Amino acid sequence: MTNIELGFTELLSQYQQSEGLDGFEVGRVILEHKDRYIIKTPTQEFDAELMGNLRFMAESKYDLPAVGDWVAFSEFDEGKALIHEVYPRSSIIERQAVGKVGQIQIIAANIDFGLIVQSVNRDFNLNRLERYLTICHASKVEPVIVLSKIDLIDEDTLLTIKNQINERINDVAVVTVSSQTKGYDELNTFLKKGKTYCLLGSSGVGKSTLINHISGKSVMKTGNISSAVNKGKHVTTHRELIVLDKGILIDNPGMREIGITDASGGLEVTFETILSYAENCKYSDCTHVHEKGCAVLEALDNGEIDEGAYANFRKMEKEKEHFESDTLERKKKDKNLGKLIKSAVKQRKNQKF
Known part of the structure; x- marks a missing residue:
């Protein structure tokens, strides 16, 4: 087996060279359990954990390894490893x-x-x-x-x-x-x-x-x-x-809930047929719910759009909007909390002097 057979690509190889990661071993995360990972190479598997700076510098889940990720790591004991960096993801x-x-x-x-x-x-x-x-x-x-x-x-x-x-x-x-x-x-x-x-x-x-x-x-x-x-x-x-x-x-474990985040136009691809009619709507900001001159609603009335598909599209679109709103609100709260912590630390330092 080779890294290529494990999914390692030329783009990842170029990144490895450009970032000077040649001194580390490279492997793929095949199992994740809380803050422990199993890394696979063509010849061996390693029980791994994160380097301290990678753990504490992570701003979100995106900065931490997931199953399928390629990582730069070093072996510190037989079968034990430390993850230093996560390679860029293709998807x-x-x-x-x-x-x-x-x-x-x-x-x-x-x-x-x-x-x-x-x-x-x-x-x-x-x-x-x-x-x-x-x-x-x-x-x-x-x-x-x-x-x-x-x-x-x-x-x-x-x-x-x-x-x-x-x-x-x-x-x-x-x-x-x-x-x-x-x-x-x-x-x-x-x-x-x-x-x-x-x-x-x-x-x-x-x-x-x-x-x-x-x-x-x-x-x-x-x-x-x-x-x-x-x-x-x-x-x-x-x-x-x-x-x-x-x-x-x-x-993967079976998923009961499949909540939509969709920041990259997935809905537009899945419901391409519905949205192709939207190009002929009277208003550019048409919600396709109640507007006069809505080409989507007209196609729905004429039986050109499946009623079930339209209802599912509307439900998922609302879900996406709610998620985006919740995300902005959570980021705002995190930012305010960060400011509060910094202010408290600064105040404590001033009290010492």
């Missing part, structure tokens, strides 16, 4: 942090493809699918829709699901698989050495089973099917990078 898949107003959670870094897995028997949901597509598009990550557990429904039902996807989603590949190995040959055509694939989906949709089929061996533990709900038990408890013979996979 970041993120969502709103659950229960934390105005904050983000990094799902994974340096991703090339997002494999969005939905089971067709119970989990399939077009609105949720559009949410996953939006976080992929915002991250400039190419999405692939994987419909799992197709052996649990009949052909007509599967065809109906595919038609629903085609009516609302354009230019995204759709692959169907089952636990009985069906469909994995097609999925394997997307996998390439040196490329990184992030699995996205709810609990019990079959992500661990998918990894085992792709790898050709039992890499991940899988849960039994519950007869009560006909659903697999969720067994993944942390993010983990798995190096396969062909490509690199990042598995």
Whole structure:
């Protein structure tokens, strides 16, 4: 195995040279647990922690390592390492942090493809699918829709699901698989050495089973099917990078909430059909809700825009606006707190003299 097969690129190599990082080892974060990390190189894995200055200088989560990151590190004991710097990222898949107003959670870094897995028997949901597509598009990550557990429904039902996807989603590949190995040959055509694939989906949709089929061996533990709900038990408890013979996979715990941050136009890509009508709106600041002369509303009335897609677009757009507002408010509070601390420190120093 080489660093290139692990995903190291020419751009990262150039950064390594320009920043004088040749004196450090380079590796990829394959596991993150609180403030501890597992780093993988072509020959070894290291239990790592952050250098003090990297930890204390970090202004946000963006400055700290995440699964998929490349880092410069030094070994200080057998199998032990210190992380000195995080290399620039080519992409970041993120969502709103659950229960934390105005904050983000990094799902994974340096991703090339997002494999969005939905089971067709119970989990399939077009609105949720559009949410996953939006976080992929915002991250400039190419999405692939994987419909799992197709052996649990009949052909007509599967065809109906595919038609629903085609009516609302354009230019995204759709692959169907089952636990009985069906469909994995097609999925394997997307996998390439040196490329990184992030699995996205709810609990019990079959992500661990998918990894085992792709790898050709039992890499991940899988849960039994519950007869009560006909659903697999969720067994993944942390993010983990798995190096396969062909490509690199990042598995994730199932996500119940997919809060939109979207600072990079993901909504515009996901709902391109809707927003193409917006170019003909009478007002440039049209909200597409109540204005006369709104081309989007006119297309909606004429049946040219799917009502479900429009409702989901509006909901996610509001969510994005709220997140941006919450983020600005939180930054303002942090800034005021910083000023208060500096003032208190200065006052204490003056009292000493």
